[in-house]
Amino acid sequence: MRQQRLLIPTLRDVPGDAEAASHRLMLRAGLIRQLSSGIYSYLPLGLKALQHIQTIIREEMDAAGAQEMLMPALHPSELWKASGRWDVYGPELMRLEDRNGREFALGATHEEVVTTIVKDEIHSYKKLPVTLYQIQTKYRDERRPRFGLLRGREFLMKDAYSFDRTGSGLDDSYKSMYNAYVNIFTRCGLQFRAVEADSGAIGGTDTHEFMALADVGEDTIVHCTSCQYAANIEKAVGTLPEQSEHNQKENVLQHSQPVKVHTPQMTSIKQLSQFLQVPPHQIIKSIAIEADGTPIVVLLRGDYELNEIKLKQAIGANDVPMLSEADILKLGSIAGFIGPIGLKNVRIIADSSVKGMRDAVVGANELDYHLQHVELERDLPMMTYHDVRNVAQGECCSNCGHELSFAKGIEVGHVFKLGTKYSSSLGASFNDENGVSEPIIMGCYGIGVSRVLAAIIEQNYDERGIIWPASITPFTVHLLTVHVQDETQMKLSEEIYTTLKQAGYSVLWDDREERPGVKFNDADLLGFPLRITVGKKASKRIIECKERRSGSQYELSAKQILTHCHSFFQTGGRSSHE
Numbered sequence: 001m002r003q004q005r006l007l008i009p010t011l012r013d014v015p016g017d018a019e020a021a022s023h024r025l026m027l028r029a030g031l032i033r034q035l036s037s038g039i040y041s042y043l044p045l046g047l048k049a050l051q052h053i054q055t056i057i058r059e060e061m062d063a064a065g066a067q068e069m070l071m072p073a074l075h076p077s078e079l080w081k082a083s084g085r086w087d088v089y090g091p092e093l094m095r096l097e098d099r100n101g102r103e104f105a106l107g108a109t110h111e112e113v114v115t116t117i118v119k120d121e122i123h124s125y126k127k128l129p130v131t132l133y134q135i136q137t138k139y140r141d142e143r144r145p146r147f148g149l150l151r152g153r154e155f156l157m158k159d160a161y162s163f164d165r166t167g168s169g170l171d172d173s174y175k176s177m178y179n180a181y182v183n184i185f186t187r188c189g190l191q192f193r194a195v196e197a198d199s200g201a202i203g204g205t206d207t208h209e210f211m212a213l214a215d216v217g218e219d220t221i222v223h224c225t226s227c228q229y230a231a232n233i234e235k236a237v238g239t240l241p242e243q244s245e246h247n248q249k250e251n252v253l254q255h256s257q258p259v260k261v262h263t264p265q266m267t268s269i270k271q272l273s274q275f276l277q278v279p280p281h282q283i284i285k286s287i288a289i290e291a292d293g294t295p296i297v298v299l300l301r302g303d304y305e306l307n308e309i310k311l312k313q314a315i316g317a318n319d320v321p322m323l324s325e326a327d328i329l330k331l332g333s334i335a336g337f338i339g340p341i342g343l344k345n346v347r348i349i350a351d352s353s354v355k356g357m358r359d360a361v362v363g364a365n366e367l368d369y370h371l372q373h374v375e376l377e378r379d380l381p382m383m384t385y386h387d388v389r390n391v392a393q394g395e396c397c398s399n400c401g402h403e404l405s406f407a408k409g410i411e412v413g414h415v416f417k418l419g420t421k422y423s424s425s426l427g428a429s430f431n432d433e434n435g436v437s438e439p440i441i442m443g444c445y446g447i448g449v450s451r452v453l454a455a456i457i458e459q460n461y462d463e464r465g466i467i468w469p470a471s472i473t474p475f476t477v478h479l480l481t482v483h484v485q486d487e488t489q490m491k492l493s494e495e496i497y498t499t500l501k502q503a504g505y506s507v508l509w510d511d512r513e514e515r516p517g518v519k520f521n522d523a524d525l526l527g528f529p530l531r532i533t534v535g536k537k538a539s540k541r542i543i544e545c546k547e548r549r550s551g552s553q554y555e556l557s558a559k560q561i562l563t564h565c566h567s568f569f570q571t572g573g574r575s576s577h578e
């Protein structure tokens with residue numbers, strides 16, 4: 001392609017609200033433009049990269065035996081009412097009416113649609129297992145769209161759905177999708193980890209998320225550098241470091257009973273810790289929540305954070321909002337000074353970090369007062385303990401004992417074992433060998449295709465611009481002519497352009513009437529793997545090469561170019577020029 005004619009509107013500066021590097025770079029390099037909050041157009045370069053990602057996905061999904069199809073984005077509300085999700089999802093599910101006033105949803109996901117198709121079209125065990133997939137636009141009215149394509153309201157997803165007769169069949173489908181994902185993300189050049197995850201509202205049992213490692217990622221993953229353990233912090237478990245030496249010391253002064261202490265306005269752990277001169281891990285925070293209408297007080301060691309997903313699972317609640325200050329008063333306590341001792345007719349549970357604590361500080365259930373020297377075993381002997389905390393730095397792998405590491409990640413894939421959640425609610429069943437009707441067992445598997453594009457850029461850029469992996473770069477070679485008025489330079493450029501294109505390389509030829517500096521800066525910003533510059537040595541048929549990732553620059557004679565590209569790209573676009 002000749003750059004003069006291409007729509008590649010590069011920018012020097014971007015709007016201040018573009019916080020993520022990939023968002024800034026995709027705007028500056030002319031890959032995308034925002035139409036509305038969380039809604040983007042793909043300009044030619046952005047679409048080329050997006051299509052390369054889709055090609056990799058299709059190749060791996062097809063190789064895994066999945067069949068591509070395409071489902072509508074407009075879903076009649078009846079389907080979502082049949083699965084019960086019309087009312088489960090609030091404003092995030094975009095809804096509209098047609099000219100006859102019938103209600104529709106813009107598809108946020110396609111369990112309802114695909115299960116209905118299978119229900120209508122597959123009845124015999126002979127047609128199972130089957131895995132269907134599509135690459136389709138999804139709509140989710142995110143409360144806070146941000147970071148460009150990383151969290152949009154209209155985005156491209158590859159969603160696959162497997163249909164099996166048995167649980168072990170689902171296990172096989174799940175494994176083959178999992179392996180296909182490993183291949184896909186590897187070929188896309190992503191640094192990623194598969195982590196154990198929480199299945200959330202979608203339900204089901206096993207589920208893994210594929211996390212692209214990036215500081216801008218909204219998810220925190222906990223992983224062990226010595227064994228394979230890796231989990232989303234929502235689900236991650238760790239082993240507490242030995243109870244702090246304080247609790248172990250035999251000679252901890254055993255006070256006969258807790259002692260009330262005046263702690264005016266000391267409502268935060270930090271304030272309290274400084275005021276009483278005790279470390280946070282010796283303070284117990286009491287969190288009052290409302291579990292499906294019932295007040296519960298949760299005890300947690302002061303240096304830990306509550307994990308709401310674990311809490312919901314521990315007490316079997318759907319929602320665990322904080323208790324209002326008024327309701328805390330009704331409990332006979334007061335916000336900021338809640339404590340487990342002396343609280344009547346309210347259920348109290350504790351995180352395992354609290355077990356065995358000695359000489360602890362708790363709220364006194366009285367304004368501006370706390371209790372010191374609490375002995376858990378003595379003062380709260382009936383306590384029930386659960387794991388309801390976020391794993392914290394310093395904890396060790398419950399699998400192998402090695403200290404756990406933490407990293408931020410962008411969720412680019414998510415695979416679920418759904419079971420019969422949708423097949424039973426929507427009536428998708430099959431007749432087995434004996435003609436007995438059984439519900440079909442499902443799995444579902446998503447990849448955020450547009451999010452993958454942004455994640456790849458998050459992992460592949462420097463201060464001058466994008467550094468494309470060769471597998472998905474919009475163009476493999478950037479051919480620059482320094483002076484387009486110079487006959488010799490244009491002739492040699494034309495020759496190189498034709499040779500490379502005939503050999504199958506995608507070449508962007510910068511034939512613009514621009515100063516050399518502009519061309520070099522744009523080439524670094526666009527970031528294609530190999531730049532070939534035709535300049536003043538054209539008369540000697542000498543050109544200059546620059547590798548975008550390694551930065552190495554060297555001269556070649558025109559006749560060496562083709563073999564050089566073969567060796568350079570053969571090695572996946574890494575430098576072969578030592």
Ligand code: 9G3
Pocket residue numbers: 085089092093094108109110111139140141158159160202414444445446447
């Ligand atoms: C909705 C809205 C948002 C949603 C969903 C439904 C997330 C929803 C979970 C999934 C599960 C899997 C198939 C591909 C892989 C992921 N956000 N999820 O179901 F109506 Cl508004 O999408 N679906």
